[in-house]
Amino acid sequence: MNGKQYLKNQLPVILINLLGMLALALFLIASGNSIQTVLFILVVWLIVLFxxxxxxxxxxxxxxDKLLDMTEQLEERYLLPEIMQEPEKADEQVFYQIMKMAEKSMLERIGEVQRERKEYKEYIEQWIHEVKTPITAIKLICENNRCSFTRDLMAELENINRFTEQALYYARSEHTENDYSVREIRLSNVVHGAIADNKYLLRQNNVTVTVDNVEYSIYSDDKWLRFILDQLISNAVKYRIDQPVLHFSAVKENDRVILSVEDDGIGIPQSDLSRIFEKGFTGQNGRIIHSSTGIGLYLCKRLCDKLGIGISASSEGKGTTISLSFRINDFVTGVQG
Structure with a gap:
C-alpha cells in the first residue's frame, strides 16, 4: 500500500477538516476568543486528524500486506475468497461478493475444461487403439508376402506406428503414474527390443547398429523406456548422413547406470543444445529437415522426469550422444515418494 496514494485518496477528508477548522476559527474569533486559544484548538484538531x-x-x-502474502502463497489464486475473512465494511463486502462470484465462475469454467480434456484424451486413446488393428493386419500381410515393396511398406508402417505411439504417450504424459510400472528389468532386453521395433526403418536407411556392454539391471518401466529409445532411434535416422552408424553402450558410475545412444549424424549446433528438450523447438536442423516437429525429445524429457531418469545431450559438431542415467540405489523408493 503506497503512502502517497493513500494521502491522495484521503484528500476529500483532509479538505473537509480544513474547511471545518477555518469555520471554527472564524466563529471563535467572532465570539471574542483570543488568538492563542483558537490556535491551541486548531493544533489539537490537526494532531487528532493526522x-x-x-x-x-x-x-x-x-x-x-497480509492479504497479498496469502495470495502469493496460493497456487490457485482465484481461491482467495475461500481463505480471507469476510470484511465488515459495506463497500468491502460488495467487492468480496464480486470475488466470490468470479471464483464460482472460474471453478465452473475449470471443471468444464477438465471434462473436455478428459473426453478428448479418452477419444485419442480409443482412436489409437482402434487404428492399431489395421496396422497390425497390414504388418501380417507384409510378413506373409515378403518382397522389396513390402519391406519398404513395413518401414513406413513403423513410422505410422511410431507417430500413433507418440500421440498416445503425449496424451498420457500428464498422468504417467497411472500407467507405468517400475520393476527390475534388463537394459539389454529393452535396447534389443527397441532395435527390433525399428528393424525395417534401420534396414531401409542402411543404418549399422552396434551394441556394447548393456548387460545391466535397472529399475524402470519397460514400455515407457522402449518408447523413449524409439524416439532416439527415429531422430538418429532422421538426421543421418551417408553410411549412418548407431551405437548403444552403457557404463556404471557410482550409484548410476548411464546408457548412451550415439550416432554419427549431422549433429546439433551448440546454440541449440540447451533448448532441444523444449516443446516445439526444432532449431537449425529442423529448418533443413521439414518433418521435424519438436515433440519427440520434449516427450522423452517429460517422461524421463516422471520416471526419475536423467537425460542429457552432447554434440561435437558431428554426431550426437543422448545419455540416459538410471539410479540403482533406492530407485523404487524415490519414484514412489
Missing part, C-alpha cells in the same frame, strides 16, 4: 489518518493507514496496510 493521528487518525496514520492509525488507519498502518492498520489498513497491515491487513492488505
Amino acid at each position: 493521528s487518525c489518518l496514520l492509525f488507519f493507514y498502518f492498520s489498513r496496510k497491515k491487513y492488505l
Whole structure:
C-alpha cells in the first residue's frame, strides 16, 4: 500500500477538516476568543486528524500486506475468497461478493475444461487403439508376402506406428503414474527390443547398429523406456548422413547406470543444445529437415522426469550422444515418494 496514494485518496477528508477548522476559527474569533486559544484548538484538531489518518493507514496496510502474502502463497489464486475473512465494511463486502462470484465462475469454467480434456484424451486413446488393428493386419500381410515393396511398406508402417505411439504417450504424459510400472528389468532386453521395433526403418536407411556392454539391471518401466529409445532411434535416422552408424553402450558410475545412444549424424549446433528438450523447438536442423516437429525429445524429457531418469545431450559438431542415467540405489523408493 503506497503512502502517497493513500494521502491522495484521503484528500476529500483532509479538505473537509480544513474547511471545518477555518469555520471554527472564524466563529471563535467572532465570539471574542483570543488568538492563542483558537490556535491551541486548531493544533489539537490537526494532531487528532493526522493521528487518525496514520492509525488507519498502518492498520489498513497491515491487513492488505497480509492479504497479498496469502495470495502469493496460493497456487490457485482465484481461491482467495475461500481463505480471507469476510470484511465488515459495506463497500468491502460488495467487492468480496464480486470475488466470490468470479471464483464460482472460474471453478465452473475449470471443471468444464477438465471434462473436455478428459473426453478428448479418452477419444485419442480409443482412436489409437482402434487404428492399431489395421496396422497390425497390414504388418501380417507384409510378413506373409515378403518382397522389396513390402519391406519398404513395413518401414513406413513403423513410422505410422511410431507417430500413433507418440500421440498416445503425449496424451498420457500428464498422468504417467497411472500407467507405468517400475520393476527390475534388463537394459539389454529393452535396447534389443527397441532395435527390433525399428528393424525395417534401420534396414531401409542402411543404418549399422552396434551394441556394447548393456548387460545391466535397472529399475524402470519397460514400455515407457522402449518408447523413449524409439524416439532416439527415429531422430538418429532422421538426421543421418551417408553410411549412418548407431551405437548403444552403457557404463556404471557410482550409484548410476548411464546408457548412451550415439550416432554419427549431422549433429546439433551448440546454440541449440540447451533448448532441444523444449516443446516445439526444432532449431537449425529442423529448418533443413521439414518433418521435424519438436515433440519427440520434449516427450522423452517429460517422461524421463516422471520416471526419475536423467537425460542429457552432447554434440561435437558431428554426431550426437543422448545419455540416459538410471539410479540403482533406492530407485523404487524415490519414484514412489
